[in-house]
Amino acid sequence: MPQQERAQRTRDTVLRAAGEAFAEKGFLGTSMADIFARAGVTKGALYFHFSSKEELAFAVISAGEELGNVVVQEVLASDAPPLQKLIDISIRWASYIQTDPIVRANVRLIVEQGTYSRDVPNSYDPWEQVASLLLKDAQERGELERSVDVKALAEFIVAAFTGAQIVSYATSGYKDLVRRVENMWQLLLVGLVPQGNPIIFFSRPYR
Amino acid sequence: MPQQERAQRTRDTVLRAAGEAFAEKGFLGTSMADIFARAGVTKGALYFHFSSKEELAFAVISAGEELGNVVVQEVLASDAPPLQKLIDISIRWASYIQTDPIVRANVRLIVEQGTYSRDVPNSYDPWEQVASLLLKDAQERGELERSVDVKALAEFIVAAFTGAQIVSYATSGYKDLVRRVENMWQLLLVGLVPQGNPIIFFSRPYR
DNA sequence: CAGCAAACAAACCTACCAGTAGGATTTTTT
């Protein structure tokens, strides 16, 4: 990794510029010229830090994943009930998608999977893991119907969230994403949460 | 449109080849050379029928949409109850995605929206319309909880289906798509269908 | 001040790509 502060800074600006460009135009739609022009950096400087376009893309993906991990860790550390935690994670991640170029690039590059030569090992799996964990916890505490197959539900929640993101991007440029995610939870929870459990609040703002 | 049979045939093979290529590699990932090589046709012949890459892509999208319309019309003409119709449409469309290159290309090109210069007017809307219609019908017949906001539900169903498709592609190349869609319905219907209504069957095969 | 990391600059290379031009061939029309 870079050994000077200045280097770290340029690396970061390149990464950010790449994030913006990839988020807007996708991997193949973005040229290296787009990126280093946007970053205000020369070609040489860029290639000093990232040896290829793919490597740069993967760096963006990783940076996005780290932000995801932070969100998950923070929410898990809170003292909310498990279902509430899951909802919080989804909505906080949704608002990250709305605002952070790196995160937007992350989700777009992941959806585009297959345009790269190597392929990332299943990027949805970690989210499913987290969801499964929390759902299982909720079920044990009687806050989720016992008849529900936790794994299947986790799978569905991740897919439904992904779909909300895709459709929201296409129709409103992510503007209505948080609303869509809240909508998802309202429709889902009707059938899955036993009567008499506490109402779940969608407390905004999240950032 | 072509005036000779021979021409119609080459047009069709080009369209099919383009569908396969776009489905596999996306719009920007596909070169015209990919397409006419796959079709076993020369460049000139291709450009006689389609004057640009974008036009070809839009032709593929249209062809896919037509197949979608056929599915919808066929199911609407059946005598199943409205919710069952909606489920049938979703599952039949899912199996089209699994098997038909043109349909696969259609969904991929639509998700990629934004890589083209012109943009298709909201491609999810027609599906939402159909869903709304059927859900409203179901609600009036007492086969759907009265408290449900039909428009919000339709919106969610379309997004959730789209998500299932995206995730299924990334993880299994569409192999588990039908299963995922069935899973979606099972989880959704629990809370939305009043007690005592007929059980809904996922009768396969659909083709 | 010596040595190395970082950044700049510009020319360069190779591959590929969308699209075009104009001629050849096939089919239809007269």
Add this chain to the structure above:
DNA sequence: AAAAAATCCTACTGGTAGGTTTGTTTGCTG
């Protein structure tokens, strides 16, 4: 069978892309 129209073919063009090379300059650090 001749003319006209539709279809198809080959070679070519202009441009862009990712990435390399070479050489120079700036800044940090010991």
